[in-house]
Amino acid sequence: MMAILREFHPWLKLLIRRRLRFLVGALLVWITLLAGLALLGLSGWFITASALTGIALALGLPARLDVYVPGGGIRFFALVRTVARYIERLYNHNTVLTLLADLRYRVFGFLTRLDDASLHRQRASDWLSRLTADIDTLDNFYLRILVPPVVALLSIAVVALFIAFWLPGVALLMVVTLVPLWFIVTLLAARWGFAQSYQQVVDQQSLRRLVVDQVQASAELMSYQSSPWHRRLIEDQESQALLNQQRLGLKTALINCLVSAITGLLVLAVLWFASFVSSQQLVAAPIVVMVVLIALGVNEVFIALPASFIKLGASYAAVRRLNELTDEPSSIETERALPEGTGLSINATQVSLLYPMSLHPALSDVSFHLPEGKRAVITGKSGAGKSSLASVLVGRLQVTQGAVSVGGIAPWELSSQHRANNFAVLTQQIDLFDASLAENLRIADPSASDATLWKVLTAVALDSWVGGLPNGLDTAVGEKGQQLSGGQARRVALARLMLRNPGLVILDEPFAGVDAETARHIATSLDQWLANRTVIYFVHQLGSLNLLHGVEFHWHLDAGKLQQYLIE
Numbered sequence: 006m007m008a009i010l011r012e013f014h015p016w017l018k019l020l021i022r023r024r025l026r027f028l029v030g031a032l033l034v035w036i037t038l039l040a041g042l043a044l045l046g047l048s049g050w051f052i053t054a055s056a057l058t059g060i061a062l063a064l065g066l067p068a069r070l071d072v073y074v075p076g077g078g079i080r081f082f083a084l085v086r087t088v089a090r091y092i093e094r095l096y097n098h099n100t101v102l103t104l105l106a107d108l109r110y111r112v113f114g115f116l117t118r119l120d121d122a123s124l125h126r127q128r129a130s131d132w133l134s135r136l137t138a139d140i141d142t143l144d145n146f147y148l149r150i151l152v153p154p155v156v157a158l159l160s161i162a163v164v165a166l167f168i169a170f171w172l173p174g175v176a177l178l179m180v181v182t183l184v185p186l187w188f189i190v191t192l193l194a195a196r197w198g199f200a201q202s203y204q205q206v207v208d209q210q211s212l213r214r215l216v217v218d219q220v221q222a223s224a225e226l227m228s229y230q231s232s233p234w235h236r237r238l239i240e241d242q243e244s245q246a247l248l249n250q251q252r253l254g255l256k257t258a259l260i261n262c263l264v265s266a267i268t269g270l271l272v273l274a275v276l277w278f279a280s281f282v283s284s285q286q287l288v289a290a291p292i293v294v295m296v297v298l299i300a301l302g303v304n305e306v307f308i309a310l311p312a313s314f315i316k317l318g319a320s321y322a323a324v325r326r327l328n329e330l331t332d333e334p335s336s337i338e339t340e341r342a343l344p345e346g347t348g349l350s351i352n353a354t355q356v357s358l359l360y361p362m363s364l365h366p367a368l369s370d371v372s373f374h375l376p377e378g379k380r381a382v383i384t385g386k387s388g389a390g391k392s393s394l395a396s397v398l399v400g401r402l403q404v405t406q407g408a409v410s411v412g413g414i415a416p417w418e419l420s421s422q423h424r425a426n427n428f429a430v431l432t433q434q435i436d437l438f439d440a441s442l443a444e445n446l447r448i449a450d451p452s453a454s455d456a457t458l459w460k461v462l463t464a465v466a467l468d469s470w471v472g473g474l475p476n477g478l479d480t481a482v483g484e485k486g487q488q489l490s491g492g493q494a495r496r497v498a499l500a501r502l503m504l505r506n507p508g509l510v511i512l513d514e515p516f517a518g519v520d521a522e523t524a525r526h527i528a529t530s531l532d533q534w535l536a537n538r539t540v541i542y543f544v545h546q547l548g549s550l551n552l553l554h555g556v557e558f559h560w561h562l563d564a565g566k567l568q569q570y571l572i573e
Contacts, residue, residue: 009317009321012321012324012325012328013146013320013321013324015324015328016108016143016324019104019107019108019111020104020151022107023100023103023104023107026096026103027100027151027152029096030093030097030100030152031152031155031156033092033093034093034097034152034153034156035156036085036089036093037086037089037093038156038160038305038306039160039163040082040085041086041302041305042160042164042299042302042303042305043078043082044079044082044083044086045298045299045301045302046295046296046298046299046302047078047079047082047295048079048298049291049294049295049298050075050291050292050294050295051072051075051079051291052294053290053293053294053295054070054075054291055070055072057290057291058070097148098148101148105140105141105143105144108140108327112140117421138206138209138213139206139323139324139326139327140323140327142206142319142320142323143320143323149309149312149313150313150314150317150320153309153310154187154191154310154314156306157187157306157310158184158187160303160306161179161180161183161187161306164179164303165177165180168296168299171288171296172278172282172288172292172296174278174282175275175278175279175300178271178275178278179271179275179300179303182267182271182274183271183303183306186264186267186268187310189263189264190260190264190307190310190311190314191310191314192314194256194260194310194311194314194315195315195317195318197256197260197315198253198256198257198314198315198316198317198318199317199318199321200318201249201250201252201253201256201318202253202315202316202317202318202319202322203318203319203321203322204249204318205249205250205253205316205318205319206318206319206322206323206326207322208242208245208246208250209246211242212239212242212246215235215238215239215242216239218235219232219235219236253315253316256315257311257312257315260311260315261312264304264307264311265304268300268301268303268307271300271303272297272300272301275296275297275300276293276297279292279293279296279297349377349411349412349427349508349509350374350376350377350411350412350413350539351373351374351375351398351409351410351509351539351541352374352408352410353371353372353373353374353397353407353409354372354407354408354409355370355371355372355406355407356368356370356371356372356397356404356406356407356409357369357370357371357404357405357406357407358390358393358397358402358404358565359405365565366405366565367390367393367565368390368393368397368404368565369564369565369566370407370566371394371407371566371567372407372567373558373567375539375541375558377412377508377539378537378538379539379540379557379558380535380539380540380541380553380554380555380556380557380558381540381541381542381556381557381558381559381560382541382542382543382544382556382558382559382560383541383542383543383559383560383561383562383567384543384544384545384559384560384561385545385562385563386563387545389562389563389564389565390562390564390565391513391543391562392432392543393565394562395430395432395511395513395541395543397409397416398411398416398428398541399424399428399430399509400415400416400417400418400419400428401417402417403417411428411509412427426505426506426507427507427509428507428508428509428510428511429502429505429507429510429511430510430511430512430513431495431498431499431502431512431515432513433513435494435495435498436485437485437489437494437497437498438484439481439482439483439484439485440481441476441478441479441480441481441482442471442477442478442479442480442481442482442497443455443458443478443479445482445497445501446458446461446497446500446501446504447504448501449501449504449505450504450505455478457504458500458504459471459478461500461501461503462500463530464500464503464527464530465496465497465499465500465527465530466519466523466526467493467496467500482497490518491517491518492517492518492519492523495517495519496519496527499512499515499527503530503534507538508538508539509538509539509541510535510538510540510541511540511541511543512531512540512541512542512543513543514543515531515542516528516552524552525552528553528554529554531554532554535555540555
């Protein structure tokens with residue numbers, strides 16, 4: 006139990022920050038539940054009292070009954086139950102969604118602090134699962150495990166105290182029965198279903214990974230005639246997950262049956278005991294009916310607990326996976342700073358880089374010097390090591406051997422903020438968010454005016470196109486920029502870079518996806534923006550230097566090894 010609490014501790018601290026909202030939410034749940042029990046009990050009392058009064062009057066016996074007070078009470082509790090239930094659902098779901106947003110922000114913050122080597126240890130689908138599925142699993146923990154059991158205990162106490170005014174023996178019987186039942190549907194249910202619910206998260210993750218692989222690697226699987234084999238893997242995993250889910254569902258059903266049986270027997274016991282007391286004329290018949298109906302309604306206190314607690318293992322598996330993020334190695338950050346807005350010299354001495362679990366180094370004995378404010382081009386085919394070298398130069402990776410300095414400082418020793426201020430990289434993968442064009446550009450400079458945005462769009466030859474759009478800068482680019490062509494998305498990313506003032510700029514295929522005339526326009530704009538900055542172009546083939554203005558150094562990467570060429 007202590008091990009489980011230790012795993013949940015970091016995420017419970019986030020809950021404490023919003024403890025007032027959860028206390029209010031728990032109070033709303035409690036009010037809703039008590040209003041329902043009060044409505045049931047008072048209705049039973051009123052109906053019975055009305056029936057007995059009518060019988061007495063029919064027999065000519067003197068009888069009187071105030072129908073206004075109980076009638077008003079019934080309307081009151083009905084209204085309170087309806088309003089409280091609506092507000093509780095709205096309020097608690099808003100609270101949980103807000104908390105899940107906090108969790109995603111926390112997890113995404115961990116991911117941003119990981120270097121490229123740590124990120125590559127897991128598949129993209131695994132990181133996505135942690136941001137989505139694992140955090141969604143915590144919904145069960147916060148909404149159904151923390152609040153309902155506390156509310157159930159408080160409800161048992163209030164109901165027992167209320168009944169004790171007329172039938173202390175019945176109140177004691179309910180406490181003796183319901184408190185052990187509370188432990189059964191919480192602690193014992195959690196322990197009984199822990200293994201299956203934990204495995205459910207593992208199965209879902211494995212199944213998700215296999216399906217993603219089937220989709221993303223469909224061409225390779227078909228080429229090697231391995232698609233049937235991989236589909237069998239998916240089917241076997243699906244069968245295993247289904248079997249485990251059926252076992253978990255069976256255990257949930259058995260606990261629900263146990264709860265129904267015990268509460269049903271409790272109702273019978275309360276009915277017998279209360280009827281016996283009533284036969285001795287120690288309590289009125291309407292009170293007996295009220296107590297029995299309240300005992301019947303107590304089942305609602307436990308109805309949501311078994312299905313929630315039996316899935317505690319799933320929440321535990323999710324937090325364990327999320328906690329692994331804090332154990333991932335990240336770049337060592339210090340407060341060392343670089344001067345902004347000036348060129349930064351680069352020195353690499355016998356640099357080697359070996360990824361974890363890799364047999365061959367991505368970079369091998371790489372050495373070069375690029376003076377500040379100078380420009381270089383590095384050629385190499387795909388897989389030669391260009392992206393790895395770029396990650397090293399901007400501090401996203403630490404070298405295995407050798408030394409690298411940018412402006413006299415190892416780049417990975419800089420804080421993420423200093424790296425963001427001094428380094429700018431245009432990668433082949435373009436990251437645009439499902440927002441407007443202006444919002445995507447202002448990621449680089451939140452204070453940029455519309456005039457500044459139009460200036461950088463003009464620099465990348467997008468001003469005419471954006472000006473012709475109905476919404477102009479407010480045009481939505483879609484998720485991952487899917488509303489734009491590849492060349493347009495790349496130019497938006499380049500325009501975003503040009504809103505910043507870095508000392509080192511790395512451009513990977515900056516003219517990809519554009520025609521010759523547009524490429525010349527962008528090259529001229531880049532030449533002006535890159536003045537006095539240290540620049541490295543990464544291209545597959547040199548072809549011509551016409552677009553790469555001011556390049557003084559040419560290096561070629563081949564299988565992680567660097568060769569120097571003369572610029573003609």
